Amino acid sequence: MKTKSVENNSRELVDSLNRLSVLELEQLVALHNRLYFVENSPRISDEAFDKLVLSLQIAKPDSPMLTEVGSAAFRQNDEFGDTVIHRQKMLSLDKCYDDDTFLRWREKIAGSIIAMPKIDGLACSIRYDNSGHLISAATRGDGSQGENITQNVLMISDVPRSIDARIAKNFPDGLEVRGEVYMRLSLFKEKFADSFVNPRNLAAGALKQKNAQRSSDYSLSFFPYDIRGGSFQSEKEKFTLLARIGFTIPDIKELEGNDVNSLYHYYNDERDSLDYEIDGVVFRADLVSEQRRLGDTAHHPRYSIAYKFQGESAQTQVRGIEWSVGRTAIITPICVVDPVFVSGATVTRASLHNVGIFKSHGIREHTLVEIMRRGGVIPYVERVLRAEGEPFLVPEHCPSCGGPVKADADFIYCAQPSTCPKVILARVLHFVSVVDIQGFGSKIVEQLVSIGKVRKAADFYHLNKNDLLSLERLGEKSAQKLLAEIEKKRKLSLSTFITAMGFDEVGPTVALSIAEHFKNLDAILQASDEELEALPGIGVAIAHSLISGIKSYRDEIVALKQVVSIVVEDQSHLNIEHPFYNKNIVFTGAMKLIDRKEAQKQVRAVGAKTPASVSANTDFLVIGSADEQKKASSKMGAVNKLNAKGASITVIDEERFLSMLEAEFVHK
Secondary structure, three states: OOHHHHHOOHHHHHHHHHHOOHHHHHHHHHHHHHHHHOOOOOOOOHHHHHHHHHHHHHHOOOOHHHHHOOOOOOOOOOOOOOEEEOOOOOOOOEEEOOHHHHHHHHOOOOOOEEEEEEEOOEEEEEEEOOOOEEEEEEEOOOOOEEEEOHHHHOOOOOOOOEOOHHHHOOOOOOEEEEEEEEOOHHHHHHHHOOOOOOHHHHHHHHHOOOOHHHHHOOOOEEEEEEEEOOOOOEHHHHHHHHHHOOOOOOOOEEEOOOOHHHHHHHHHHHHHHOOOOEEEEEEEEOEHHHHHHHOEOOOOEOOEEEEEOOOOEEEEEEEEEEEEEOOOOEEEEEEEEEEEEEOOEEEEEEEOOOHHHHHHHOOEEEEEEEEEOHHHOOOEEEEEEEEEEEEOOOOOEOOOOOOEEEEEOOEEEEOOHHHOHHHHHHHHHHHHHHHOOOOOOHHHHHHHHHOOOOOOHHHHHHOOHHHHHOOOOOOHHHHHHHHHHHHHOOEEEHHHHHHHOOOOOOOHHHHHHHHHHHOOHHHHHOOOHHHHHOOOOOHHHHHHHHHHHHHHOHHHHHHHHOOOEEEOOOOOOOOOOOOOOOOEEEEEOOOOOOOHHHHHHHHHHOOOEOOOOOOOOOOEEEEOHHHOOOOOOHHHHHHHHHHHOOOOOEEEEHHHHHHHHOOOOOOO
C-alpha cells in the first residue's frame, strides 16, 4: 500500500485513485472500512471513501473486498456481546452528493418517495416476539451478524420494552425494528464535549459497555427507520405503526415531484435547531411493492439513497499547540490553525479534547488537519491529513504555574490546583457567572487574582473599596457599585451554590435535582455514592464526580458557608393557583419573543420546574415560535409516545405560554 496515499488528505486520495493498483485499492478499502465501522475513527471523508469503493468496483467488480464494505470482519476478539444473526441483512445505503446523481436514481423509482433525516448514529436491530416482548437487540456488525446489546438497549427510554400484544399477535414470527442509536446534542454539550470527540463516537462506546447500568448513565436515544416482519403496503404505513407502538418518529416528509433541493435545504436549515446530529437526507421509495421490484445489491438497497450534506469540514494548517488549564485542573491541548471558514464561522482554534487524542493524532510542526464543527459543537480536529517535522510534546510541567503534572488515563492534570493561577481564575470566573455578580468581567477578576485579593469564591465577600480602587481604570463610583452587587449575592439558593462550586459534570439541572432531594448542604456533603446514584438522572459517573469534588474543595466550601447564607427556595409566597405552579415545563425549539433562559427563570419564579427533557412527569411542552411548524421534533415525538400511554402532557406555543405566564417579557 502506498503509505503516502493513506496519510494524505481526502482530496489527494481521490486524485490518486486512477494511479492505484487493484491490490492497493483493496488494501485502502479494508483500512478505511475498519477505521469507520469498527474503530469509529474515520480518517477520510465519507465522499472520499465512496469514491474509493467506486474505483474498486470499476477496476475489479468481483473483488471480495466489496462484500466487506460496512463489515466488522476485522473486529477484535475482546468485543462485548454474543453474536446475533440478522434474519435479513442490514445493508448500507448508496450515497450521492449532487442533484444529477440523485435524479438518475429517482428515474428508476415509480410512485411517491419519502424523505427523512439521516441520523449520525449507530445502526441497531431490535426484535420483539409475537407476544410483544423485546427479546433481543444487536448492532449492525457486518450486515449479516452483529453483537448482542440487548441489556444496554433496554436502558434506552425511547425503546419500548414491550408492545401491545394485540398488535404483536399479527406478526406470528415476531417483528424487527431497525433504527439509529444516538446521543442528544444538548446532553453531549452539557456533560461530555470537553472530554470526547463527538456524540457518535461516545454513543458507540456507551452502547458497548459491558455493564448495562454504565451504559444507562449516557442516556442514549433511538430513532427507528424501518420495521420488518409484517405485510405492509407503504413506508407511511410502517411509520404509523411505529408511532402507535411507542417509538419516537423522525421528521418525515414526502418528495414532491423531483424537487430534491427544497427537501435537502429544509433538513440542512433545520440542523441548528435539532437535538441530534444529521449528516444528510435519506430518500426511499414509499411503496413496498416497488421496493421488492427493485431489490438489493450485495451492498445496498436499490430503492433507497442518502443525499449527504457537504461543507461541514475544512482543511487548514496547524500553527502550534496551546495548553489550556481549566477549573478542574485538566490541561487540554488546543490546536492553533490558520483561519478557515467552517459551518458559518471562521475558526482559528480547534479542540483536541485530551492528551490521549492529541497523542493518537501525532501532530507535528508541519501538519495539515481537517477541522469539523458538526451540530454546533465547538470546532475540533477530526483527523490529520499530513504530518511532517518535529512532534509537539506533552508538557511535563503545568503551563500556568510551572508545577508538576499528573497523568490519569487520557488526561493530564496540574498537580497543585489550589495554587495554580489558571485554575484559580477559571474557578472564580465560573462562580461569578453562576451567581451572577454583575460588573465582575474577566479583566477585573483576572486583576484581583493576579494581585492575590481573590484566591477562592469566598474572597469576593471580603473585598473592600480600597481593594477595588487599586485596580486599573476603576473609580470610586464603580467600586461602590461592585460592592453593592456583591452584597446582593449574600443569599444563595442551594442549587445555585452547588452549581457555582464547579464540580465536574454537575450542571444546573443536576444541581437542582440534588438540592430538591437533600434540602440542605450538610446532607449533601455527607451523602454516599449509593445515595447519589439512586437519584434520577445522576448515575455512577456524576455521583463519583460530585463526591470527588466535595473532597477536593471542602476548604473552599467551608469558607464560602461562612460568608453566605444558603437557602432552599421558599415557595410560601407563591400563588398555588398559578397554572404553572408545581408543574414540569420543557421547552423545545428557538424562541422569538423571549430568551429561553429568561423563560425558564420566570416559570421557576412562579414555582415551576424546568427539566431538560420530556418524561412521564412533564406537564407542558412549550414549542418556540421559530419552530412552531416543526411538530416532529424529538421532544414532540416523546410527548406523543407518552400521551399514547396515558400521560397528560399539554403542548402549547410561545404566545400561549406567555399568556399563561402573565408576566413581562423581553422582545428579542
